[in-house]
Amino acid sequence: MVVTTIAVQLATLALTISGVQAADTSGSGVAIGIQGEILTNSHVVENCAKITVQLSSNNSQTALLVARDQKNDLAVIRIDTAPASVTAFRDGTPIRAGDTVVALGYPLAGLLASSANLSVGNVSAVAGLGDDYRYFQISAPVQPGNSGGPLLDASGHLVGIVTAKLNAANVARFTGDIPQNVNFAIKAEVARTFLDSKGIAYRTARSEQQLSPADVGDMARPSTVYIRCQRTKSASAIGAAPPAPPEPPPPSDNRPAPSNSPQQSSGNAHELFKRGETAFAAKEFSEAFRWFRQAADKRHSDAMNKIGIIYAMGQGVEVDYATAMGWFRQAAEMGNTYAMGNVGELYAKGDGVTKDCGVARQWVAKAAAAGLAHAKQYLRSGFDGLCQW
Numbered sequence: 001m002v003v004t005t006i007a008v009q010l011a012t013l014a015l016t017i018s019g020v021q022a023a024d025t026s027g028s029g030v031a032i033g034i035q036g037e038i039l040t041n042s043h044v045v046e047n048c049a050k051i052t053v054q055l056s057s058n059n060s061q062t063a064l065l066v067a068r069d070q071k072n073d074l075a076v077i078r079i080d081t082a083p084a085s086v087t088a089f090r091d092g093t094p095i096r097a098g099d100t101v102v103a104l105g106y107p108l109a110g111l112l113a114s115s116a117n118l119s120v121g122n123v124s125a126v127a128g129l130g131d132d133y134r135y136f137q138i139s140a141p142v143q144p145g146n147s148g149g150p151l152l153d154a155s156g157h158l159v160g161i162v163t164a165k166l167n168a169a170n171v172a173r174f175t176g177d178i179p180q181n182v183n184f185a186i187k188a189e190v191a192r193t194f195l196d197s198k199g200i201a202y203r204t205a206r207s208e209q210q211l212s213p214a215d216v217g218d219m220a221r222p223s224t225v226y227i228r229c230q231r232t233k234s235a236s237a238i239g240a241a242p243p244a245p246p247e248p249p250p251p252s253d254n255r256p257a258p259s260n261s262p263q264q265s266s267g268n269a270h271e272l273f274k275r276g277e278t279a280f281a282a283k284e285f286s287e288a289f290r291w292f293r294q295a296a297d298k299r300h301s302d303a304m305n306k307i308g309i310i311y312a313m314g315q316g317v318e319v320d321y322a323t324a325m326g327w328f329r330q331a332a333e334m335g336n337t338y339a340m341g342n343v344g345e346l347y348a349k350g351d352g353v354t355k356d357c358g359v360a361r362q363w364v365a366k367a368a369a370a371g372l373a374h375a376k377q378y379l380r381s382g383f384d385g386l387c388q389w
Helices: 002-007 168-175 188-197 213-223 267-281 285-297 301-313 321-333 337-349 357-369 373-387
Strands: 010-012 025-031 037-040 050-054 060-069 074-078 089-091 100-105 117-125 135-138 150-152 158-166 183-187 204-206 224-230
Touching: 025 100, 025 158, 025 213, 037 224, 074 188, 089 158, 089 188, 100 135, 100 158, 100 213, 117 213, 135 158, 150 213, 158 188, 183 188, 213 224, 267 285, 267 301, 285 301, 301 321, 301 337, 321 337, 337 357, 337 373, 357 373
Parallel strands: 089 204
Antiparallel strands: 010 158, 025 037, 025 224, 037 074, 050 060, 050 224, 060 074, 100 117, 100 150, 117 135, 135 183, 150 158, 158 183
């Protein structure tokens, strides 16, 4: 039971910037693609009206959000002019507990040195909280602003993305002791799976050298970037969508669980949806949106859910969680279990609505009761960590 309590105290490492808009944040990233693709954490670029990337050469560029994976807290942004070098992923034998790792990033922007800061430590464990094998536990010291920065092996190759740390003060209240250097990085294997799913190319290299941390830092600094997220409300880029209720009520516990089958609709609506699916698979997002919208107008709940995904992921449109929630809610109330899970996730993350873990759990529980497999898995493992209870 102690593990569950401590999991509440996992804190991400984006830095809130004072002296500007209250919601503006900063973090770090690492260049991994020759077309200007930069890998970072999803929470670093969440709800940004404008993303600015500063290279080690002090050249600043506006970046475009390309893809996000909220479940694994990963995102890819792109700049027009790629950095002078990109970081390769470690290939070959996996890294082990006890191996030396180097973290680079831009912690405590405006307070510490403006160049990329380097810290050294070891892999403490090859799993995170509750044996979550998506993460490494590391001892390299990290601070707010390190989120999204590279974790490198002794050959200077990417083995993870720095993501979170335990909140030492809060954990001390439960345990009576202050944890030291208990930090976490999402594994490179998880990041590579995400990149593969989005068709984003990257380099790999075998780790056969044992460089000094200073040499690793010199190698990786040109591809380690500072990211600033300016957060303001913005209108969606395509079409009008139903607004999300500011505080919609949770599904009542005395209501029967909905069917797991998609909403019945006319053959025409289903055909429109299938055309949208084909375009979506081909990454023709504007075309997919057009077909999904036509199907949604005919009350096809799967199409409504897919439109919500397009807005939540920023695929062909600007990320707009409030609009996404509006579409998810419509589909969920028609009995679409995938949409129920998505409503729960947005409540858990506080995207587009006020964060409410109780409401989130009720929606996810409804989806799980109706047979949605990943909703069941959420309730068993990752959901409490996602909501940071």
